[in-house]
Amino acid sequence: GIQVEQSPPDLILQEGANSTLRCNFSDSVNNLQWFHQNPWGQLINLFYIPSGTKQNGRLSATTVATERYSLLYISSSQTTDSGVYFCAALNSGGSNYKLTFGKGTLLTVNP
Amino acid sequence: DSGVTQTPKHLITATGQRVTLRCSPRSGDLSVYWYQQSLDQGLQFLIQYYNGEERAKGNILERFSAQQFPDLHSELNLSSLELGDSALYFCASSVGQGYYEQYFGPGTRLTVT
Numbered sequence: 679g680i681q682v683e684q685s686p687p688d689l690i691l692q693e694g695a696n697s698t699l700r701c702n703f704s705d706s707v708n709n710l711q712w713f714h715q716n717p718w719g720q721l722i723n724l725f726y727i728p729s730g731t732k733q734n735g736r737l738s739a740t741t742v743a744t745e746r747y748s749l750l751y752i753s754s755s756q757t758t759d760s761g762v763y764f765c766a767a768l769n770s771g772g773s774n775y776k777l778t779f780g781k782g783t784l785l786t787v788n789p
Numbered sequence: 790d791s792g793v794t795q796t797p798k799h800l801i802t803a804t805g806q807r808v809t810l811r812c813s814p815r816s817g818d819l820s821v822y823w824y825q826q827s828l829d830q831g832l833q834f835l836i837q838y839y840n841g842e843e844r845a846k847g848n849i850l851e852r853f854s855a856q857q858f859p860d861l862h863s864e865l866n867l868s869s870l871e872l873g874d875s876a877l878y879f880c881a882s883s884v885g886q887g888y889y890e891q892y893f894g895p896g897t898r899l900t901v902t
Contacts, residue, residue, distance in 0.1 A: 708888035719877055719896055723791065726890035764832065768888055774845040775886055776822065776834035 680705045680769040684780035691755050691787050699750040699783045701765030709768035710741050711777065712750050716761045724750070724763075755787045792816065793894035795880050801900045807868040810897045814861055814882030820844075821863040822883075822891060823855055827876040838863055839886040870901045 681704035691697055703710070712724040725732050725739040727748065732739055736755075741748040752759055762784050766777040792815035802808055814821050823835040825848075834847035838857035849855075852870075857863040867874060877896045883889040 709890070711890065713893070719898065721879060721893040721896070723890065723892060728888070766832075774847075775820070775837060775883075775888065776845060776847055777824075777881075777891060778834070779832035781831055 680707070680767055680778050682765055682767050682778050682780040684763075684765050684783050686783060687781065688784045689786070691785070693755060693757060693787055693789050695755050695787075696751070696753045697755060697785070699752070699763050699765075699785075701748040701750070701767075701780055703746050703748075703765075703767045705746070705769055707743060707746075707767045707769060709775075709777070710743075710748050711766045712739055712748070713764040713766065714759075714761050715764060715782070721764070752785075755785075757787050757789055760785055760787045791892040791894065793880060793882050793892050795878075795894035795897050797897060798895065799898050799900075801902060802870060803902055804870055804872060806870050806901075807866065808870065808899065810865040810867070810878055810880075810899075812863045812865070812880030812882075812894060814863070814880075815892055818882035818884050818892075819861065820883045820886045820889070821857055821861070822881040823849075823863070823865050824879040824881065824893075825876050826879065826896075827873075832879075835865070837886070844886055867899070872901050875899055875901045 762782040835849040837845040881891040
């Protein structure tokens, strides 16, 4: 099945800093999602982005499907951005529409 | 709020017991997915239902079973529980069974003692 790798595994920032999280996937995808898992364990949908670029406030994401990677940009980070960011991909073809998750990037934003 | 609801939020039980986790998908969504998040395995797909029928299975143990009812809510049954079954169990839903965005519920945290 498809492999999803995220980097970096850990990231520590000061409030106000910008960051870029990367997600590499091993095969073509028809679904690529970014999630934020908050300290209470909830998985919050950030982006559904199988290709192209999207922006939502201070967050934006870009997926280059032909090169098999996606980037999540966080600008002017806030302490509430802390948590784990997951990338998840759904492989093209077949009848199994499961998401395969990366191991996540643990982001800590210090005041 | 994703619109997906899960009950209970927390569950503490003993080894050997059986529990049932419940999920209600977003209004209008026909597909339900179950995922397990554990410290050692990360987030893993368990099983998918579409409009009442099982469509795909992942790393789901034989001690686990699920179903989707006519009103589209789903239940995940875990039996003969072991310490290693302690995890966060998520339900997700999507409008169809194709390459649609999946929305996740708040999860049920299961602790087996």
